[in-house]
Amino acid sequence: MKSILITGCSSGIGLDAAQTLKAAGWRVFASCRQQADCDRLAAMGFESPRLDYTDPASIDAALAEVLEATGGRLDALFNNGAHSLSGLVEDLPTDGLRAIFEANFFGWHELTRRVVPVMRAQGHGHIVQCSSALGLGFMRFRGAYAATKHALEALTDTLRLELRDSGIKVVLIEPGPITTKFRRNGVAWFERYIDWKASARRDLYETGLVPRLYAETETKDQFELPASAVSERLLKILQSDHPKPRHYVTTATWITGILMRLLPTRVVDRIIDRI
Template sequence: MLSILITGCSSGIGFYCAKQLHQAGHHIVATCRTAHDHKMLQQLGISTVNMEMSDDISIEKGFAQALTLLNGKIDILFNNAAYGQPGALEDLPTEALKEQFASNFFGWHTLTRLTIRQMLKQKSGKIVQNSSVLGLVAMKYRGAYNASKFAIEGYTDTLRLELADTPIHIS
């Protein structure tokens, strides 16, 4: 049984991964933001913590709670939480791009740093960065999202190189 922290479990990939991995017998802590989503996941037997990916304090608090729920060990971090800000780049105010990056990039960085520290103490761990095909190819009217996902791809490649000689696997 693996101890897995999955972000962005309100719907989509995060929700289905949490559900399937829980059913397979793994110890899952799922992050989400609304009372409705917490209740939905908890009714499935999945532990939850609140985590707003654009708020470092929320991430730090959620990580500490998750670590407690996982009995002090995290085998896998599945970074998945994200949102998309549609629109033509020429129409998007800089603030919209900042919000996109706060959630889709800087929040991932904050959580990944916390996780790396824990995994180094444990001498093991895996970080899965569930980015997007839009981090590899661009799509018009999705520029803010594309940019945040391209950033994640570069970040992940660099992280993989930097942690190559550690017991942490990056994918």
Template sequence: MQNILITGCSSGIGLQTALTLKENNYKVYASARKEKDVEMLRNLGFETFQIDVRNKKDITNALKTIIKNDLKLDAIFNNAGFGQPGAVEDLSVDVLKKQFDTNFFGLHEVTLQAMSLFRKQGFGKIIQHSSVLGIISLKYRGAYNASKYAIEGITDTLRQEVLGSNIFISTINTGPVTSKFRENALKKFNKNIDIENSYFSEIYKKELKARLETTEDKAPFNLPESSVANVVLKIMKTQKPKPRYYVTKATYILGFLKRVLSTSLMDKLLNKI
């Protein structure tokens, strides 16, 4: 039986992916940052770990347990992450570091430790959860954009460095998908952005907060969490998975336009989204 470690399974895409793989007879080690979420996963029948990807020891302990139990690790899905909204000029260095600590450095620590195991056993799959915002950038999402662009750069490099081995690196570029992403982003926005004293104060109040507070999925081409879960399932079933998978029509369209339009035209188009 193939096994996989998934980070960020408290809700949304991570939880749905864990459920989908479990239903398809994969052994899923589902992890979450908070104890209450770990308990929820345990009650759903998962073997689970409490992993804060910012904590190296959490990752090490989980991987040691997996190897002790199964003598191997087939795959990891680096899914843990969050979005920090706000205009670039309103992002302090500390806030930007916090975004990168989870989305990029945490992902990289999981990747490093998994790669060590994969090199020893001679096989493995690393699935990196990027975004359409790792391909194009949208205003007021600078911290998240930057973290996803960083994932793209380091993953593209790693993929070249494992070429010819039996280790496969796949990037998933997800577009608008139903999840608790906006709900969590709103908390970060209210906590870390000085809304009242910002140049963008009125825009924040009239547009951005309203978008984050809505419970409706009005984004064009929005898909359910299962759209990503099914891609991860496909990767697990594939002996030699592709290096990149787009999820939602929005990702395909924007990825194509990024390649064919001038930077100026692309900026004008994206500014309307």
């Protein structure tokens, strides 16, 4: 039975990926940041180590638990757990930027570095990084999140090149809008770090971001797909000995990729400014 460690499995993309891979016959280690979520997944039949990207000790302990259970092998890693921090860049405190980089970038790097020697020793493995359409482009209020994903794209591209002859496949999945609790889960980070009422652009928050964040019902974005769209792509990647380096999921990602590569920056600015 092939094994995979998936992060951020409390809901959304991570949970759906865990369920999909388990149904396909994989031994799934579905990790979560909070122990209560790990306990809930364990009740669902998953092996669920606690892994918090901002806590290096938990990364060590989770990977050690996985390797002990598998006899030291790991066929795949799906880095997925992340959070948002919405707000204008001028209102973004540096501590907030540090916090989102710890969770969305540095922790991913810490775990990946520990997995690479395991996969190198066994001569194979897949490392799949869940990026975003915002790893290709940008959008108002999403500067912090986009910065982490742009950094992830660059680091992953370099890692793929460096591991080219190792038997380890390094792949990016780039979803656009996916039906998850991601926006709702980002409210706590927004309230912690963004003093929007004191912003010079308070009007933008009042007419744009705040109503969207605090809407009682989730509104679907254009081109939004269910989390299963990502899981289906993940399974295809893991079944391939020669997966493509990057995989766009949703029409929005394709549009973003095309805009960024073909149009002048000022034209792209005008288009995105109308979104």
